[in-house]
Amino acid sequence: MLKAAFSELVTAAGSGSPPDCAWERKVRPVRLRCPACKPRTILARDYADRKLLLVEDDLFNQEITLIILQEIWPVVDLAEDGLQAVERVKGKRYDLILMDMQMPRMDGLDATRQIRTLPNGSGVPVVAMTGNAFVEDRNRCYDAGMNDFLTKPVKPGDLFEVILKWIRR
DSSP states (O other): OHHHHHHHHHHHHHSSSOOSOTTOOOOOOOOOOOGGGSHHHHHHHHOTTOOEEEEOOOHHHHHHHHHHHTTTOSOOEEESSHHHHHHHHHHOOOSEEEEOSOOSSSOHHHHHHHHTTSTTTSSSOEEEEESOOSHHHHHHHHHHTOOEEEESSOOHHHHHHHHHHHHTO
C-alpha cells in the first residue's frame, strides 16, 4: 500500500502536473558524514601513539597548536627554531614534523634541508605551517623538501586532515 502511494506521488511529481497531496516537498540528497570517519577520530583511534615535532618560535602559535594537537597526542615535542629541530631529529625518530617557515637562528627551509640529510629525517613528512600564503612560498617549501603546506591561522579540521594524510603513509 505504502509503496503504491509513493509510486503515485513520484509519478505525479514527475509528470509536470500538480500532485494530489498537500504535503509534497522536494527531496534533496543529504550527504551525511560519518563521525567515525572524521580525521580527528581516525587519528585518535589509530595513530595516537605517533611522535610529532612542532617547530615554532612564536609563543602564542606554540600554545594554540599544542592545545589542538594534545587533544590526540598528550606529548608533542617542541623546537623553538630550526637549529633545535635539527638537533631533536638527530636524537629521535618522528612520524611527522610541523614546521614554521620564518624563525630566528635557522628558518624552516634550511632546517628541512638539513633534516633531509639525517638518517631519522630522510623519510619523515614535514608540513609547513606559515602565515606566508603566496604560491612562491609554497614552492620554496616544496623545493626545500617539505611535503605539504598549511596557512596560519590553521583550522583544527584542516590540521588533522593534513596530518592524517601524511601519517598514514
